[in-house]
Amino acid sequence: MHDQPLVEALARALLARRWMMATAESCTGGLIAGACTGLAGSSDWFERGFVTYSNAAKTELLGVPAALISAHGAVSEPVARAMAGGACAHAPVQASVAVTGIAGPSGGSADKPVGTVWFGWCVNGQVSAERQRFDGDRAAVREQTVAHALQGLLARLGATG
Template sequence: MTDATTTLVEQLANALKSRGLMLATAESCTGGLIAGACTEVSGSSDWFERGFVTYSNAAKHGLLGVPALLIEQHGAVSEPVARAMASGALAHSPAQLAVAVTGVAGPTGGSPDKPVGTVWFGWATPEGVFTEHQRFDGDRAAVRQATVRHALAGLLQRLPRP
């Protein structure tokens, strides 16, 4: 874990503990790296509830309740799927916050519409579900690490006020 990621996790841990909130993750392109970064910190069971690694479309549907038709209509890497993943993580856990990521980490799998580095984020909070699209440069490892950092930073930005 990089220093920047460690700092983000520590800030998130403190903020969640002070608010008495629990986090769930729903990950596709990162394959559990966000959950791994969170649980790298001792005492994370105080604020990290669970992580869903939903790499396949069947897992997105089966574990998070993402409608198969939604994936069929928009593709797994899309705003509606990121939104449904984040909502599904909350619906299938007792957590109050969730982050979801779905993207194309590469080096294969890209298309003109969704090039390598394309990532959709979903953040589910008590105030609603927020989504965002990013495009990261670099190889597979760089895209995945940038996704982890952006997901964590997005959680910090969207935390409910204490």
């Protein structure tokens, strides 16, 4: 598992705070949760993962308003923010990461080309979001998304002291 050093650092940061985390994943289909739970002892800091691949799942499991998805599209900053906040609201956690993107090879557009991923993080009630554009095939986009999601959460945990 090439993300193991990152997951170990994330585990240390969460354990130091006695915090739990959750994931809300669309384009990665559970790969972030898989990376986290690949580490022995992860039940001490990893609470649950929501795989919300469909728009209906985003609404039903995370409380993302359907109107928000209609207005902005599933791959958007408002939806990534709502997913991250929804994960914290629907699980007993202090931290979450959410991803929604276009892993390809199809599904892209001029506005949102293949490789576009929106990230959302919720740490102790503070929600932030960021867009990235990754190159490569579907597997490469998903792999880069997992790493960036974990790095982003770790960085935000560091910012909370």
